[in-house]
Amino acid sequence: MSTIRVLIWWTVLTVSADGIASHLLEDVASSLKSLPVIGNILQASFHPIYRPMLKALHPVGNREDESLELDDPCYDDLGCLHTTQDFYHPLHRPVNVPPYSRDQVDVKYTLYTRKEPGGTTVGAKDAKKLVNTSFRPYKKTKILIHGFLDSNSVTWMLEMTRAFLLHEDLNVVAVDWSGGSRALYTQATANTRLVGLEVAHLIRLLQSLAGLRTQDVHVIGHSLGAHTAGYVGERVAGLGRITGLDPAEPFFQHLSPRVRLDPSDAMFVDVIHTDTNSILALGYGLRQPVGHLDFYPNDGGEQPGCETIARVPITAVTDGTNFLEGLDAAQKDLVACRHYRAPKLFTDSIFSSCPYMAFQCESYQQYLAGKCVSCGEDGSRCARLGLQAEKWSGKNTSQHVSMYLSTAEGPHYCLYHYRVTVELAAIVGGPSALRGHLHLYVISPEGKLRELHLTHSAQTLRPGRSYTFLVHHRQDLSDSQEILVHWTYEASPFDPSTFCVLFCDSSLPVASISFASVDLVAERRQNTYVAEEPDNVVMCHKQGHDLILIQSGETVKLVSSPKCYLEKSRALSLLLNTEPVRSMKTILEALVRLNL
Structure with a gap:
């Protein structure tokens, strides 16, 4: 995989941008589109920093030059997208493109309840039909949003849905935006803004037609889906909670809160960081704290079990309920084990008797030295990662609190913490x-x-x-x-x-x-x-x-x-x-x- 990536990058750098490069890269990208998920991952190898050279693939320009402004698209009753200067940075976000059309992204919602465990699917334009299903507005509602290259059939979403329904009688809505996620990364990031409009419209629709309370809505997004959840919260006043599962780094880290997930997007925003290495080191998640409460398992970088390829066949057996789900999870583990660890930790936390306790600390090194095992006088210096994070006593007062914990390799990841003091005479x-x-x-x-x-x-x-x-x-x-x-x-x-x-x-x-x-x-x-x-x-x-x-x-x-x-x-x-x-x-x- 890394060899192919280097070859593609070398081609971009060495071939003239005005001549052969545009046609060559367009042919390469077109051929990759015919491949399965691995092909989509290869498409992502066109790193954003070289994106201006690919004019044939994305003809709409860079807004660093104000003469090349993008039109602000509006979508019927969804609202408009305003691409301000906040969305541009010469290094972190050098290029912006317009989203696909609504029909091309083709957002779909699948509702799961205890009465309909198999799910009922409706298109975004027919979202009002959910009112006539087993949806119950007086129950809590979980909305799950997948990330880059995925669909709502990704194994982590299926397993999390089953765990939620077994744990509590509630509504689970799985969002499918695969029509917009399976594109070049630059295009997928643009499509997330449209998906945010769609999901926000869904919540407002259920609020007006069925009496859904926004404070009872919990949006959970992985990778690009985490920032999509932020766009949802930006449009829905009083949204109860957003959980970001390893939010994507490229085009988001170090940018304005308007561009990415941030604490203003919901009453409580918790984030789990599991792949914080730089994108240049094949890390996909951001390091920057972006929530009220940011968890860094194992310092957010290397995750136990991800260092060996032997985990892949084990994942195929342990994850999911059938062969196809196990195969999907194994494929994700092969190419992005650390990035997909965040949703696994959250799902495991739902029923874990082990508390997944994390502690506020200045650094991971101080945490390992046992200097940060205090919860403080008001209990705000510790919190449980995962579903129970909402019980954190500091959620109404603090922003950007970073907490650390240690986890193990799967399928159950939680570890118990002990303080040992050795007295020498x-x-x-x-x-x-x-x-x-x-x-x-x-x-x-x-x-x-x-x-x-x-x-x-x-x-x-x-x-x-x-x-x-x-x-x-x-x-x-x-x-x-x-x-x-x-x-x-x-x-x-x-x-x-x-x-x-x-x-x-x-x-x-x-x-x-x-x-x-x-x-x-x-x-x-x-x-x-x-x-x-x-x-x-x-x-x-x-x-x-x-x-x-x-x-x-x-x-x-x-x-x-x-x-x-x-x-x-x-x-x-x-x-x-x-x-x-x-x-x-x-x-x-x-x-x-x-x-x-």
């Missing part, structure tokens, strides 16, 4: 630093071992200090009361303080280990506004000794006991008795190091 005459690998294995109530990955490389640990880690696991381990600790000493050639030779003891002096379920506390904070700090399960020596010396290569068990909860005070006493206390400053530093 100071020993008179002991080493000032020890370097090595620390491995923890939680013993579940059923007696099974579950490894917690603290770090992937050796770490320097200093006796007398505490170390906090944010770890994740697929299973709920919050009831665990025992843990195995394995220590392996490994000196660093670049840090002489970690050398331990001859009579030096490389044992790790562990006082206690605290283990807390971050998700449980976050949920309680959101629901009942209880105390902020996680309920620590403190584990120590089973006889309650002050410390355990773990020799290199040795594994020891720590257990939860009432004696362990006195461990911090004992550790403080040990520290003050073994270190010179010359001033109050030393005592305060000791308190900080022990989290007291």
